[in-house]
Amino acid sequence: MEMEDDEKLELMQKRIVKSFAVQRDVIVPLSKEFDCTVEELEDVFFHLFDMSSLLALHATHESAQDICLYQKFNADLRLCWFNGTLEVISDEDAENLKMKLINEVKNGKTYEEALKEGQLELFELLKKEAKY
16 A cells, blocks of 8 residues: 555655754754643644745854854843943944854853853953943
């Protein structure tokens, strides 16, 4: 008995969502955050995403991590204020600082450690701008 196309598609979707990396990095952490079972979240994902989106799920998660870290550092360092509103930190310095911190987190430093380092570096940038 040969599988129908819909059954094949469902099997392929399940294999993607049940892959080790997707489970470890996406499904399990999100199911804990959403206070739902892994199976419930998998089912939602099956209905939300088409096959190509499921195939790209882990890769898009990885790239979103950088974007989220970038935005989090921007907010936690108050760069939206120092750079965007007050304009005392240049776009280039703000960008370089955030990218440096993102790379440090990706290389194993905790977010809290990187943030503290970033705060100290930001203060040095402010002193430099003030010619302190």
